[in-house]
Amino acid sequence: MTNGLLLRRKAVxxxxxxxxxxxxxxxxxxxxxxxxxxxxxxxxxxxxNFFTKLPTPVGETGGGMAxxxxxxxxxxxxxxxxxxxxxxxxxxxxxxxxxxxFSFLVRYVTDLLNGVPSxxxxxxxxxxxxxxxxxxSALAGGLALGVMMIPIAVRSTEEFLxxxxxxxxxxxxxxxxxxxKSILTVVIPAAKxxxxxxxxxxxxxxxxxxxxxxxxxxxxxxxxxxxxxxTAALPVMIFTYAIAPYEDWHQQxxxxxxxxxxxxxxxxxxxxLILARRKxxxx
Amino acid sequence: MMPAPTKQPSSEIKTAAPAAANAPExxxxxxxxxxAKLCATNLNFFYGSFxxxxxxxxxxxxxxxxxxxxPSGCGKSTFLRTLNRMxxxxxxxxxxxxxxxxxxxxxxxxxxxxxxxxxxxFQRSNPFPKSIFENVAYGLRINGMYEDRAGLRDSVERSxxxxxxxxxxxxxxxxxxxxxxGGQQQRLCIARALAVDPEVLLLDEPCSxxxxxxxxxxxxxxxxxxxxCTIVIVxxxxxxxxxxxxxxxxxxxxxxxEFDSTTVIFKTPACKETExxxxxxxx
Amino acid sequence: xxxxxxxAASAGPARPxxxxxxxxxxxxxxxxxxxxxxxxxxxxxxGMIVWELWANSxxxxxxxxxxxxxxxxxxxxxxxxxxxxxxYGTLVTSALAMLIGIPLGVxxxxxxxxxxxxxxxxxxxxxxxxxxxxxxxxxxLLGIFILIPILRTIEPALRSVLGWTPLFxxxxxxxxxxxxxxxxxxxxxPFIISISREVIRAVPNEQREAALALGATRWETVWDAVxxxxxxxxxxxxxxxLARSLGETMAVTMVIGNDPKIKASLFAPGxxxxxxxxxxxxxxxxxxxxxxxxxxxxxLFAVTIVINGVARILVATAERGKM
Numbered sequence: 001m002t003n004g005l006l007l008r009r010k011a012v013x014x015x016x017x018x019x020x021x022x023x024x025x026x027x028x029x030x031x032x033x034x035x036x037x038x039x040x041x042x043x044x045x046x047x048x049n050f051f052t053k054l055p056t057p058v059g060e061t062g063g064g065m066a067x068x069x070x071x072x073x074x075x076x077x078x079x080x081x082x083x084x085x086x087x088x089x090x091x092x093x094x095x096x097x098x099x100x101x102f103s104f105l106v107r108y109v110t111d112l113l114n115g116v117p118s119x120x121x122x123x124x125x126x127x128x129x130x131x132x133x134x135x136x137s138a139l140a141g142g143l144a145l146g147v148m149m150i151p152i153a154v155r156s157t158e159e160f161l162x163x164x165x166x167x168x169x170x171x172x173x174x175x176x177x178x179x180x181k182s183i184l185t186v187v188i189p190a191a192k193x194x195x196x197x198x199x200x201x202x203x204x205x206x207x208x209x210x211x212x213x214x215x216x217x218x219x220x221x222x223x224x225x226x227x228x229x230x231t232a233a234l235p236v237m238i239f240t241y242a243i244a245p246y247e248d249w250h251q252q253x254x255x256x257x258x259x260x261x262x263x264x265x266x267x268x269x270x271x272x273l274i275l276a277r278r279k280x281x282x283x
Numbered sequence: 284m285m286p287a288p289t290k291q292p293s294s295e296i297k298t299a300a301p302a303a304a305n306a307p308e309x310x311x312x313x314x315x316x317x318x319a320k321l322c323a324t325n326l327n328f329f330y331g332s333f334x335x336x337x338x339x340x341x342x343x344x345x346x347x348x349x350x351x352x353x354p355s356g357c358g359k360s361t362f363l364r365t366l367n368r369m370x371x372x373x374x375x376x377x378x379x380x381x382x383x384x385x386x387x388x389x390x391x392x393x394x395x396x397x398x399x400x401x402x403x404x405f406q407r408s409n410p411f412p413k414s415i416f417e418n419v420a421y422g423l424r425i426n427g428m429y430e431d432r433a434g435l436r437d438s439v440e441r442s443x444x445x446x447x448x449x450x451x452x453x454x455x456x457x458x459x460x461x462x463x464x465g466g467q468q469q470r471l472c473i474a475r476a477l478a479v480d481p482e483v484l485l486l487d488e489p490c491s492x493x494x495x496x497x498x499x500x501x502x503x504x505x506x507x508x509x510x511x512c513t514i515v516i517v518x519x520x521x522x523x524x525x526x527x528x529x530x531x532x533x534x535x536x537x538x539x540x541e542f543d544s545t546t547v548i549f550k551t552p553a554c555k556e557t558e559x560x561x562x563x564x565x566x
Numbered sequence: 567x568x569x570x571x572x573x574a575a576s577a578g579p580a581r582p583x584x585x586x587x588x589x590x591x592x593x594x595x596x597x598x599x600x601x602x603x604x605x606x607x608x609x610x611x612x613g614m615i616v617w618e619l620w621a622n623s624x625x626x627x628x629x630x631x632x633x634x635x636x637x638x639x640x641x642x643x644x645x646x647x648x649x650x651x652x653x654y655g656t657l658v659t660s661a662l663a664m665l666i667g668i669p670l671g672v673x674x675x676x677x678x679x680x681x682x683x684x685x686x687x688x689x690x691x692x693x694x695x696x697x698x699x700x701x702x703x704x705x706x707l708l709g710i711f712i713l714i715p716i717l718r719t720i721e722p723a724l725r726s727v728l729g730w731t732p733l734f735x736x737x738x739x740x741x742x743x744x745x746x747x748x749x750x751x752x753x754x755x756p757f758i759i760s761i762s763r764e765v766i767r768a769v770p771n772e773q774r775e776a777a778l779a780l781g782a783t784r785w786e787t788v789w790d791a792v793x794x795x796x797x798x799x800x801x802x803x804x805x806x807x808l809a810r811s812l813g814e815t816m817a818v819t820m821v822i823g824n825d826p827k828i829k830a831s832l833f834a835p836g837x838x839x840x841x842x843x844x845x846x847x848x849x850x851x852x853x854x855x856x857x858x859x860x861x862x863x864x865x866l867f868a869v870t871i872v873i874n875g876v877a878r879i880l881v882a883t884a885e886r887g888k889m
Contacts, residue, residue, distance in 0.1 A: 005426075005427040006393065006395060006396070009395070009425070009783050009786065010783060012783070012785060013783040013784055013785040013786070016785040016789075017677075017681050017784070017785065019673060020673040020674065020676045020677035020681060021677050021681065021682070023669075023670050023671075023673035023674035023677060024673075024674035024677040024678050024682065024690050024694075024759075025690070026670070026674075027670065027671070027674045027690075027694050027697070027755055027756070027759060028690045028693040028694050030697060030752060030755075031693050031694070031696055031697045031700075032693070034697075034700065034704070034708060037708065037712060038704070038708075085604070086604050086607055086608065086611075087604075088604075089600055089601045089603075089604035089605075090601065090604040090605040090607070090608050092597075092601045092604075093598075093601030093602055093604060093605040094605065096601070097597075097598055097601060097602070098605075102605075103605075105609065106605045106606075106608055106609060109608060109609050109612050110608055111874070111878055112612065112871055112874060112875065113608065113611070113612050113615075114874075115806075115809055115813075115870055115871065115873075115874035116615065116813075116867060116870065116871070117812070117813025117814075117815065117840060117866055117867070117870055118813070118815065119813070119815045119840050119843050119844060119863065119866075120615070120619070120813070120863045120866060120867045121615070123618075123619065123622075123843070123847075123859075123860055123863045124614070124615045124618050124619070126847075127618040127619075127621075127622045127860070128614070128618060131622075147611060147615075150608060150611065151608075154608065178593055178594050179594045179597070180593035180594045180596065180597035180598075181593060183597065184593075184597075201699075204699065205699065208699075208700075208701025208702070208703070208704070209701065209702075210701070210702065210703045210815070210816045211702070211815035211816055211840070211844055214844055214847065214848065215847045215848050218848065235701060235703045235816075238703050238704070238707060239703050239706065239816060239819075239820070242703075242706065242707050242710055242711075242820060243710070243820060250711070253707060254707070257703075257704050257707050260701060260703075260704065261700065261701070261704050264699055264700070264701060265696060265699065265700075268696055268699045269696070272692070272695075367779065369775065369778065369779060372774070372775075372778060374683075374684075394781075395781040395782070395783060396781065397781075398778065398779055398780060398781040399780070399781040402779060402780070403775075403779035405772055405775060405776065405779075407772060409770070409772035409773055409775070409776040410776075411773065411776065411777075411790070411791055411794065411795075412794050412795050413794070421777070421780060421790065422780040422781065425780070425781065425782050425786055425790070426780075426781055472776070475776075475780070476779070476780070479780060479781070
């Protein structure tokens with residue numbers, strides 16, 4: 001082996017190490033940049049009005065997004081009522097009663113559902129609720145978001161239930177508990193950290209979704225009452241304001257973006273920290 | 284091809300008696316330094332703060348087979364891996380002491396070059412996801428050890444013949460290595476290691492995952508390779524050491540308890556621990 | 567013999583451990599029933615989605631048939647609906663995203679899995695996985711106000727280097743296929759990195775040791791031994807990223823230009839399937855228009871399902887450490 005060849009190989013080694021390292025730092029750096037930019041542009045113009053006032057007509061300053069904040073919360077709550085029960089219980093089925101073709105099918109279809117673009121789910125909610133009712137509503141938007149929550153809830157519930165050791169289950173059953181009781185009183189509590197963080201991440205994700213709301217809950221420049229009215233939502237407002245030609249609206253879009261991102265990332269970070277701590281404790 | 288040595292019944296541990304073609308240079312005490320290919324002096328090895336090897340000093344003699352025996356966790360594999368600096372990929376590992384290859388410290392040379400001269404075969408066969416031909420050719424390619432395509436083919440054939448695998452694979456060189464049986468894959472790994480013409484071949488329990496027939500084939504191979512290569516083999520099977528090795532070192536709890544010709548170790552060991560181990564009082 | 571048969575006889579006929587009603591009261595049957603229903607409803611909902619998409623796109627399907635996919639005209643006023651401009655825009659933007667995102671993503675994954683010290687690897691991975699949680703509309707916001715101005719400044723440089731190709735001709739107004747492709751690449755990189763990193767870490771250590779023992783450098787070990795072993799999983803991650811980018815709506819809508827025409831240049835504005843649905847759905851007058859948009863949704867649905875299906879198989883076999 002010549003010295004020249006060895007030098008070249010070592011040089012290639014060093015170069016590739018540098019290049020791949022740059023890729024990694026670049027990718028991570030994008031997040032830091034995004035956060036920084038949003039913070040600078042959005043936090044600066046955050047004021048009390050943003051959180052308390054309704055949108056004002058174009059040209060008038062002093063408007064806010066109070067209805068959108070409340071609207072987002074309402075939509076996410078409706079979504080939770082649909083997505084969490086179905087997803088959680090289906091996850092329990094797969095982890096505790098599953099095995100066999102039916103379970104395989106459910107898992108496969110859950111993965112497929114996870115991959116369906118959110119706008120297509122919006123179309124689904126439109127055809128099922130908006131068309132028959134002939135108007136936009138919070139119910140339709142909530143349903144769309146709820147359907148999006150299902151696959152994630154199923155997978156995370158199943159994963160965390162499966163992580164509970166068999167010995168715990170056997171211990172409960174050996175003491176006379178029925179399978180259902182052991183699941184309810186032993187297995188689910190043992191997995192509760194994971195399940196709760198899974199729900200948190202799920203909620204964070206759907207609260208940032210825009211596309212499925214565009215023609216289900218649509219939007220509203222006033223408060224919406226009940227379930228059957230078009231409802232404003234934070235991400236939709238960001239979209240509408242960002243593509244409009246008014247500088248004041250751009251400003252509000254930045255503020256809304258900052259609020260939304262902070263919320264979503266905060267929930268993500270907290271959830272991940274809880275999960276990481278759980279892993280360390282388990283060791 | 285050398286005739287296969289007779290296999291001793293396991294109840295009677297006798298020293299290996301290789302065929303006359305390669306009579307050992309006088310049985311009994313190890314010979315002088317000038318016959319040593321590798322020489323370790325006062326070698327200590329640490330995983331972080333845990334000391335795995337304590338003051339190992341020994342000589343590996345040229346064109347002889349040296350075996351390391353001892354109970355699990357005694358440090359024999361750890362010591363083997365210091366001989367080609369394989370430990371360096373484990374974070375927190377540290378070496379103190381000297382290891383000389385042909386009189387030169389292995390820590391002073393380029394590690395790629397060292398590993399070309401001191402090859403290794405592992406406990407479980409680990410062929411690359413490539414064809415049989417490409418597996419053997421790999422070392423030749425990266426070390427630039429061939430002139431042209433024809434030269435490469437010749438080298439590959441030579442290595443496969445040395446590993447007693449040529450006849451079995453010569454018609455399927457382009458098929459995946461994973462199509463071979465376990466024993467064949469291990470011989471392929473030997474061929475791959477031999478392709479770069481190493482002066483020393485380190486075998487880390489090469490037969491532990493193989494059936495007796497495959498094991499016998501590899502032990503035959505070791506006899507044949509001895510004349511062109513210095514061999515160090517770690518084995519947890521005492522009978523194997525007795526069959527193939529000229530010299531044997533007994534390790535216990537990170538220390539080299541005794542090192543001598545195989546005959547002495549198995550018939551008249553100097554240390555009580557050695558005697559207890561080889562007579563099966565513990566293992 | 568006689569004694570044992572007497573014993574057996576006195577034990578009585580075999581009985582189930584509990585009676586049916588005991589089991590029901592114990593809750594097992596109810597639990598099974600409820601959870602089974604929930605699991606079934608997942609299938610039901612998915613089936614309904616397919617059904618609704620199909621049923622509510624019947625008008626254009628009957629009117630245009632397969633030619634819907636290859637017609638270039640999108641003229642709602644004249645009742646002419648062709649999907650080709652949107653298919654084109656979707657494919658082009660996703661292809662560009664892949665072109666940028668794959669080397670970046672796989673390169674970063676290699677660094678994080680093989681070269682980086684554990685603490686740095688974990689910290690960077692944490693940040694990168696957070697990127698995957700950023701909502702699409704935020705990427706759109708940044709796309710409009712940060713990315714497009716940046717692209718405007720580098721456009722002359724690009725044009726001077728690549729302007730001889732038809733891909734970089736014509737005026738550049740900011741919103742374009744190119745901008746959408748770049749935004750998409752930023753969005754899919756975290757997925758490629760996250761999955762590829764796991765797949766690379768799953769490669770058995772013996773493969774690395776085999777290469778190292780032959781004298782390979784660390785890069786050679788990665789490139790020759792680890793990556794080929796992990797290739798299925800990495801390709802799977804690429805497919806997953808592709809499926810995501812095809813369905814990405816908001817960020818694309820905000821920077822693509824919304825022009826339903828097919829042009830060769832990347833600098834030209836374009837349109838994607840998801841973007842046209844997002845923009846025109848609420849303004850669609852009349853059933854044929856709405857149903858044409860729904861049919862576009864059906865096309866998107868079908869494509870992403872297929873790609874996701876392939877991707878999952880690849881990732882599943884790779885993470886199990888098989889070849």
